[in-house]
Amino acid sequence: MSIASDLIRGHTETIILANLLNGDSYGYKINKAILKKTDGKYELKEATLYTAFRRLEESGSITSYWGDENSGARRRYYSITPEGRAEYDKLKSEWEKTKLLIDKLLVNGGNIDE
Amino acid sequence: MSIASDLIRGHTETIILANLLNGDSYGYKINKAILKKTDGKYELKEATLYTAFRRLEESGSITSYWGDENSGARRRYYSITPEGRAEYDKLKSEWEKTKLLIDKLLVNGGNIDE
DNA sequence: ATTATATACCTCACCTGTCAAGGTATATTT
């Protein structure tokens, strides 16, 4: 594995929301978009992806509907709600703050008396 | 809570190791050092701290010994091992890579066809 | 004297997100 799952934990929902900001999409496509964004380095596990969809829908950040494909596999499309956009903004800014905090915490240092 | 635990998850061990690079220390002091590093914004929960010590010791990244305080509460000191230093380097560089990856993934974008 | 606060350690049960492993179904290519 190229990325530790404990380091990505907690970002799954933000990643999904980011992929819905510009328009509706569906699971498979979102995962392929993630793969492309990261130059093939990262992709969500299916179980993680779909359980995250459930959580997001339950909390009101997204809604879903079945596509009307007349050919091929059926698709469940997702829409981001206004609450979802607000949630995205919140999670994004939390990430920016946390990033700085972790950077500070991982620096070799501290522990010298006074 | 000022920092989401899912965002810090997986960094606990790296944070502890970072605090042992410059010399031995003990739980309570490490946590106070973390608090100081982050200007009072963050502190590990005790249960998190001590379970992380167990894991780190079991995996060979740290060793421990009881201090010889002749007054006050007893202290268990921790030393980072050469393996622990190597582990720190590895976790630190994983963080640097993951940070860039998450930054890419959280950007508004993707989902536009071609 | 007793209560509160600070120091300093520890454990257990629970919660939550991730993931391996399984499954269903359609369409195309070999």
Add this chain to the structure above:
DNA sequence: AAATATACCTTGACAGGTGAGGTATATAAT
């Protein structure tokens, strides 16, 4: 007929974080 790609889903196990509890010493406040 088999393999691959698309596209969805669920279940059980696992692991790290945490709330809530505990022990013990020393000092400051009531």
